[in-house]
Amino acid sequence: MDQFDLLVVGSGPAGRRGAIQAAKLGKKVLVVEQGKRVGGVSVHTGTIPSKTLRETALNLSGWRERGFYGRAYRVKQEISAEDLRRRLLITLDHEVEVLEHQFARNRVQHIRGKASFVDPQTMQIVKDDGEVVTVSAASILLAVGTKPFRPDYMPFDNKTVLDSDELLEIEELPRSMVVIGAGVIGIEYATIFSALDTQVTLLDPKSTMLDFIDKEIVEDFIYQLRDRNMKLLLGQKAEKVERLPNGKVELTLDNGRHITTDMVLFAAGRMGATDTLNLEAAGLEADSRGRLSVNPETFATKVPHIFAAGDVVGFPSLASTSMEQGRIAARVAVGAIAKEPPKYFPYGIYAVPEISTCGLSEEEVKERHIPYECGIARFRETSRGHIMGLDTGLLKMIFSLKTRRLLGVHIVGEGATELVHIGQAVLNLKGTVEYFVENTFNYPTLAEAYKIAGLDAWNRMGDIKSEL
Structure with missing residues (x-):
C-alpha cells in the first residue's frame, strides 16, 4: 500500500492548488482524478468552457461593435456550434498542458480513477482498466466539485x-x-x-x-x-x-x-459529487445537495485529518475562492501556518453584460445601520466608453459617511470582472473616497469611471478638509 502525506481527490481549482501547495512544502502528494484529463469540472465543463464560449460568441457575433455598426452587424454571418467548439478545444488543450506541467515540475503524482473510502485514512482507487489500487495518507483533501442537478421529471435527451x-x-x-x-x-x-x-x-x-x-x-x-x-x-x-x-x-x-x-x-442548481466516495466509511455524511460541512477557517471536516474545499463545500462556489480554499486546507493539513485571507473577495458573473462586486451591497449597509453615501459613474460618461461605443455600463461605490472608507464596489458592464480589482485593493487596504478623488487614472480608460464615481460621492459627502 502506497503512503502519502496528502491525498487529493479531484484536480479542479481547489484540488490542484492544494496539491501544488503541499508539494512546495516538500510533502509527498497524490492527486486522483476520475475524468479523462486533469482539470476537473472547472477546465472541462464549467468555468473555462463557459467563459471561452462567451468570448467566442461575442467575437464572432460582433456584439461589442454593434453600438457603432447597428444590431445587424456580425463578424461571421453564419455561426455554427462547430465554430464555438473549435476555440473551446484549443483553450482546453492549453489549460490541461499547463496543469500537467505544473504537476510535473512540482513532483505531484496523479492517477486516473474513481476513489472511495475504505476507512478514514485509506482510499481505494478503481482505474479505467479495472485495476484496483489502495493508498493511505496522513491527510486527505476532498475537492470533488459538483455535477448538475438532474430531477426525474425533466426528460433529458442530450439534444433538446x-x-x-x-x-x-x-x-x-x-x-x-x-x-x-x-x-x-x-x-x-x-x-x-x-x-x-x-x-x-x-x-x-x-x-x-x-x-x-x-x-x-x-x-x-x-x-x-x-x-x-x-x-x-x-x-x-x-x-x-x-x-x-x-x-x-x-x-x-x-x-x-x-x-x-x-x-x-x-x-x-448543482449537486456535490460525493455519492461515489463511500463517505460513511470515513465517518462523514453529505447534506441533501451532496455538500460537505467544514470549518470555514481551516476547511477541516468533522474528521480532523479529512478536509474539503471548492464547490463541494457550497457558497461562493467560485474558481478563485476554491483555489484559495484548497491552498489553506493543504497548509493546515500538512501542519503549516495558514493566514486568513482578506475579508473581501470579488464575485464575478460572466454574463453579457458582466457583473462583478466586492464588499457590502447597499442593502447590507442599510441592515448594519451604517450612515453612507453612494457614487455612481456610467460608462457612457467616459471617453473610453465613447470610443468603444458603450451605451450601457454602471459603476457604483458605497462609502461610510463617518470614516469615508470604501465599503463596497459594484459594476455591471463591459470589463466589470477586470475593473473590480481596483476597488478590491482599495477596500482591503481600507482606502477612503479621497483616494479616487486625488489619484490620476489613465485616460481614456474605463477605469476612469472610478474617478467619476469617487467625485460623485465626494460632492455629496462634502470636503472633510474644509469642515475641519
Whole structure:
C-alpha cells in the first residue's frame, strides 16, 4: 500500500492548488482524478468552457461593435456550434498542458480513477482498466466539485433537453431556448445565447434573481436584458416539460401558459459529487445537495485529518475562492501556518453584460445601520466608453459617511470582472473616497469611471478638509 502525506481527490481549482501547495512544502502528494484529463469540472465543463464560449460568441457575433455598426452587424454571418467548439478545444488543450506541467515540475503524482473510502485514512482507487489500487495518507483533501442537478421529471435527451454540462456538445445552435434557473449558470448561458441572436426565455420559480448582488446593479442588468428582447418569466414554474414529435419541446407553466421552444437548458442548481466516495466509511455524511460541512477557517471536516474545499463545500462556489480554499486546507493539513485571507473577495458573473462586486451591497449597509453615501459613474460618461461605443455600463461605490472608507464596489458592464480589482485593493487596504478623488487614472480608460464615481460621492459627502 502506497503512503502519502496528502491525498487529493479531484484536480479542479481547489484540488490542484492544494496539491501544488503541499508539494512546495516538500510533502509527498497524490492527486486522483476520475475524468479523462486533469482539470476537473472547472477546465472541462464549467468555468473555462463557459467563459471561452462567451468570448467566442461575442467575437464572432460582433456584439461589442454593434453600438457603432447597428444590431445587424456580425463578424461571421453564419455561426455554427462547430465554430464555438473549435476555440473551446484549443483553450482546453492549453489549460490541461499547463496543469500537467505544473504537476510535473512540482513532483505531484496523479492517477486516473474513481476513489472511495475504505476507512478514514485509506482510499481505494478503481482505474479505467479495472485495476484496483489502495493508498493511505496522513491527510486527505476532498475537492470533488459538483455535477448538475438532474430531477426525474425533466426528460433529458442530450439534444433538446440538456443540463449545463451537455450544452457544450450541441451540434447546432437553437433558434429559441428556454433556460430554467435564474442562478449564475443559467444567467450566463442565457445571455451568451441571446448575444448569438437565439430567442431566449429565462424561467425561475423565484420572483427575484441574484439576491446576493446589489439591487441597483441587478435592476440595471435586468433592464439591459429586456431591452434586447430577452423574456424574463420570474415567479413562474414549469410543471410539465414534454418533447414533441416535431423535435421541439413544450413547457406547461403553473399559471397555465404554454411555451414551445427548440431547446431547454435546465440549470437549476448543482449537486456535490460525493455519492461515489463511500463517505460513511470515513465517518462523514453529505447534506441533501451532496455538500460537505467544514470549518470555514481551516476547511477541516468533522474528521480532523479529512478536509474539503471548492464547490463541494457550497457558497461562493467560485474558481478563485476554491483555489484559495484548497491552498489553506493543504497548509493546515500538512501542519503549516495558514493566514486568513482578506475579508473581501470579488464575485464575478460572466454574463453579457458582466457583473462583478466586492464588499457590502447597499442593502447590507442599510441592515448594519451604517450612515453612507453612494457614487455612481456610467460608462457612457467616459471617453473610453465613447470610443468603444458603450451605451450601457454602471459603476457604483458605497462609502461610510463617518470614516469615508470604501465599503463596497459594484459594476455591471463591459470589463466589470477586470475593473473590480481596483476597488478590491482599495477596500482591503481600507482606502477612503479621497483616494479616487486625488489619484490620476489613465485616460481614456474605463477605469476612469472610478474617478467619476469617487467625485460623485465626494460632492455629496462634502470636503472633510474644509469642515475641519
